[in-house]
Amino acid sequence: MVVRTERKGPVQWIVIDRPAQRNAMNAAVAAGIVAALDAAETDPDVRAIVLTGAGDKAFCAGGDLSPSAEGAPFTVDPAHPTNPVIDLFLRIEASGLPVVARVNGHALAGGLGLMCACDLAVATRAATFGTPESGIGLFPMMILPYLQRVLPRRRLMELCITGERFSAEAALDMELVNYIAEPEDLDTKLDWLLDRIVNKSPTAVRLGKQGFRAMEDMTLRQAFEYAQLMLPMMAATEDAKEGFAAYRERRSPVWTGR
DSSP, X not given: OOEEEEEETTEEEEEEOOGGGTTOBOHHHHHHXXXXXXXXXXXXXXXXXXXXXXXXXXXXXXXXXXOOTTSOSOOOBTTXXXXXXXXXXXXXXXXXXXXXXXXXXXXXXXXXXXXXXSSEEEEXXXXXXXXXXXXXXXXXXXXXXXXXXXXXXXXXXXXHHHOOOEEHHHHHHTTSSSEEXXXXXXXXXXXXXXXXXXXXXXXXXXXXXXXXXXXXXXXXXXXXXXXXXXXXXXXXXXXXXXXXXXXXXXXXXXXXXX
């Protein structure tokens, strides 16, 4: 089993379990994460997802590159030019639950892209990050869409061309991660963040994520039009009505996710 899951209260953990391979991704890993995401979203009691790697050395060291007979690290069927990693990224993109990357070690190449695909990230100070593809004759093509959304253009171009690694402190400065912690404090910091997530309306989070993603690709005028239609719809949900009632009655809301 290359991906295992563990339930911790309202949080579903998804763990890439290939520590000997530095939790590198392959088709089986991508499919395993997708299946775990599907299962989590069918459980009404799940409020958040944590994605991490096994051990304390690597979150994910990128793609598991296996050279073809011609020596190329990727093989593509021209009739079916699909990649399981892209399918994984699109599935994370579509998730209605908050997905938090627990960066327990190095996040490199596709692993950096996997971290950026998550909504939030908490990293150990011991982690390093980078896009080393240029050193083996490649370029971080598949993760560029995410990197371009979170990094300034010139900084990103430098990282992609030089392939140099950078520290957790630098990742925090670039806003690639939300928080960093000492290795022994990583889960304490993660739990602190999760506690601030799981008590919020799952409906608000789900619809809010949908709107956030949609507005990223809209013009300003389109985004305003979308917002003025979405807000009344959100206000009509059971969670919104419960939230207003709880506020008036000065009590904690009881969310139904509807």
